[in-house]
Amino acid sequence: MEQTRIAVTGIGVYSAIGNNKKEFWNGLIEGKSGAGAISSFDTTDYKSKIAAEIKDFDPQEFLSRKRTRRMSRFSQLASCAAIQAVQESGIQLDTMDPLRTGAVVGTAAGDYENLEAQHQKLLEKGPGFGNPLAVPMIIPNMSSANIGIDLGLTGPNIGITTACASGGHAIAMAAMILKTGGADVMFAGGAEAAISPITVNAYGCMGVLTSRNDDPKKASRPFDAERDGFLIGEGAAVLVLETEAHARARGAEILGYIAGAGMTSDAYSIAIPEPDGKSAAAAMKMAVQNGGLNYEDIGYINAHGTSTRANDKIETIAIKHAFGEAAPRIPISSTKSMIGHTLGAAGAVEAVATLLALQEGVLPPTINYENPDPECDLDYVPNQPRETSIRGALSNSFGFGGQNCVLAFTGPNT
Numbered sequence: 001m002e003q004t005r006i007a008v009t010g011i012g013v014y015s016a017i018g019n020n021k022k023e024f025w026n027g028l029i030e031g032k033s034g035a036g037a038i039s040s041f042d043t044t045d046y047k048s049k050i051a052a053e054i055k056d057f058d059p060q061e062f063l064s065r066k067r068t069r070r071m072s073r074f075s076q077l078a079s080c081a082a083i084q085a086v087q088e089s090g091i092q093l094d095t096m097d098p099l100r101t102g103a104v105v106g107t108a109a110g111d112y113e114n115l116e117a118q119h120q121k122l123l124e125k126g127p128g129f130g131n132p133l134a135v136p137m138i139i140p141n142m143s144s145a146n147i148g149i150d151l152g153l154t155g156p157n158i159g160i161t162t163a164c165a166s167g168g169h170a171i172a173m174a175a176m177i178l179k180t181g182g183a184d185v186m187f188a189g190g191a192e193a194a195i196s197p198i199t200v201n202a203y204g205c206m207g208v209l210t211s212r213n214d215d216p217k218k219a220s221r222p223f224d225a226e227r228d229g230f231l232i233g234e235g236a237a238v239l240v241l242e243t244e245a246h247a248r249a250r251g252a253e254i255l256g257y258i259a260g261a262g263m264t265s266d267a268y269s270i271a272i273p274e275p276d277g278k279s280a281a282a283a284m285k286m287a288v289q290n291g292g293l294n295y296e297d298i299g300y301i302n303a304h305g306t307s308t309r310a311n312d313k314i315e316t317i318a319i320k321h322a323f324g325e326a327a328p329r330i331p332i333s334s335t336k337s338m339i340g341h342t343l344g345a346a347g348a349v350e351a352v353a354t355l356l357a358l359q360e361g362v363l364p365p366t367i368n369y370e371n372p373d374p375e376c377d378l379d380y381v382p383n384q385p386r387e388t389s390i391r392g393a394l395s396n397s398f399g400f401g402g403q404n405c406v407l408a409f410t411g412p413n414t
Contacts, residue, residue, distance in 0.1 A: 003292060006175045006258045007247040010089025010240030012081035012189075013352050015339045016052035016233055020084060025356050028364040029385045033338050035216035035231055040113075041197050048209035050216040051195045052233030052340025063150065070133055071146055072111035077236035078143035078191035079150045085187065086151065089240040090252060093151055096185060102155030103187040104174040105144035105238070106166025108344030108399075109194035111137050116198055140344070143191040144170075147238070155183045161344070163399030164304070166190055167237070168347025168407055172261035174241050184246050190348035191236035200232060206271070208308050220341075221368035222305035222334035223312045223376040230306040233340025237348040239355075256355045259392060259408040260291025266402025273311060273398060277318030280398055283406040284322040287394055291408040295323060298330060298408075299390025300363055302354040303380075304398045305334025306341055315396065316376045331388070333381040337367040347397035351407055354395040358411035362387055 013020065016034025017027030027034070034052040043049035059068045059076040062083040068076055082103070086093065093101065118134045136142060141159025148157045156177050160170040167190025174188030203209045210229040212219035220231040247254055262283035266274035273280065288295055304315055312334075320327045335353045342349050357363050362385050369382035391414055395407045 004179045005244040006178050006241055007244045007254045008239050008256045008258065008355060009242055009247050009252040009254060010085035010091065011255065011352055011355070012084025013237040013349060014054050014057060014077050014081055015235040015349055016054055017338055019054065019057060024352065028335060028338060028353060029362055031338065031365050031367045031383060033217035033367060034233070035219055035340065037216065038195060040195055046200055047204040047211050048200060049213045050219055050231065052231055053195060054234050072114055072137045072142070073193035074107055074111060074191045075142045075146045077193060078105055078238065079146050081189065081191065081236040081238040082147045082151060082187050085238045085240045091185065091240060098152055098154040100155055100184040101153045102157050102177065102183050103144045103147045103153055104158045104160060104170045105147060105188070106160040106162065106170035106190035106344050106347065107140040107143045107192055108161060108163050108166050109192060109199060110140035112194050112196040112198050114138050116196060147187055162403040163401060164341070164343055164346050165397040165399035165403045165405040166344035166347065167349065168351065168395065168397035168405035169263065171239065171258065171348060171351055171407055172263060172405055175258045175261065178241060178243055184242060186241045187238050188241050189236065189238035190345035192343045192345040193234040194343055195232055195234055203232060210307065218368050220307045220337045222303065222307045222337050222366055223373060223380045224369050225371040225373035227307045227309065227312065229308055230336065231340040233342045235339060235342035235345045235349045237345065237352045239351065254412050256358055256412050257410045257414065259293055259410045260287045261408065262286025262290060262406040264404045266404065268402050271400050273314040274402060275314060277314045277321055279402065280315065280318035280404050281321035283404040284318065284394060284396070287406040287408040293392050293408060295326065297392040298394055299388060300357055300393040301330055301332045302350050302393065302395040303332050303334045304396040305336055305366070307336060313375045316378055319378060328378055331363050331379050331381050331386060333364055333366045335364055347395065347405060351395045354393050354409050358390065358393055358409055361389055
């Protein structure tokens with residue numbers, strides 16, 4: 001039986017280095033860092049005082065004032081990214097069956113800023129003095145729900161929360177819905193805006209955030225021997241997905257294909273990756289096999305690459321398990337070196353980077369790679385972009401609790 005191919009026909013993205021696809025891509029190939037001092041609250045007593053914040057975001061570019069007042073920042077980012085994706089895809093939603101059009105979006109945290117504000121009000125004024133819309137602003141599934149509201153989608157609508165694998169799992173789930181005939185068009189991705197006192201303090205207490213506060217743009221340095229933790233970031237990305245037959249029937253431009261996905265669990269720890277990397281490696285192998293690809297088709301891996309000591313070492317081990325002797329020949333880069341770790345949005349934002357690398361024939365670099373680590377000894381595309389011609393690529397996403405998702409993509413001409 002011929003496999004149903006899932007095409008990507010639209011992309012919307014917000015990141016610390018750009019508020020649309022063109023700005024984002026230009027920032028990646030320029031090796032631009034989006035890091036800087038946290039602007040949203042006073043960080044005087046915090047271990048980590050820096051982040052990769054989105055700049056100049058105006059939700060009213062796409063949403064009404066009334067809508068923006070009822071939505072948290074992560075939901076605003078999700079809906080605006082979805083509207084960008086609609087515009088690029090050329091899809092006419094008013095001609096679509098709304099029951100055959102849906103959304104799956106990943107968010108790990110939700111609205112911690114509003115949660116903190118409501119808690120503070122409760123402490124100061126007591127019960128009965130809260131925002132009546134606080135709950136539907138805070139809960140993580142509202143990134144997907146609000147896309148449905150803003151675009152009029154009444155088909156499958158699912159919020160995914162699997163920590164830092166959420167965006168990847170959302171794309172994998174949306175592709176599965178399309179392959180099984182559950183919809184004609186799906187909007188899939190992730191959104192996160194969790195740079196708040198409680199998250200920065202909590203991650204700081206875990207010891208996983210960078211403390212390189214004096215030089216923010218050098219702080220995120222995946223696979224480098226001097227890495228000391230991740231740079232927290234915010235972002236959103238939404239892809240328009242449809243079966244290849246549906247896309248061609250409406251004359252859409254195909255930007256690339258989701259060939260396959262691999263999903264595994266470490267079943268090891270709530271926070272530490274399984275040291276042998278075997279479950280992560282299995283997810284990579286599954287993505288290749290599920291996509292009907294050969295291992296030699298994979299010419300690039302967009303790494304999870306958080307810039308923590310354990311993650312980068314174990315991901316390197318996992319890639320070696322997955323690809324064996326071929327591992328040193330596969331270019332790998334971590335775009336988190338530029339955009340920070342966008343948590344639940346990471347899998348989606350990095351999927352966009354992977355798709356654009358295939359489409360443009362250029363691999364984004366890992367910036368700040370200056371001191372090789374003997375335990376991280378693969379090709380991390382250091383500091384400069386690299387022109388290439390490849391058939392397929394992987395995007396790795398690994399979340400707390402050992403929840404792994406790897407997406408396999410092929411280019412538009414495959």
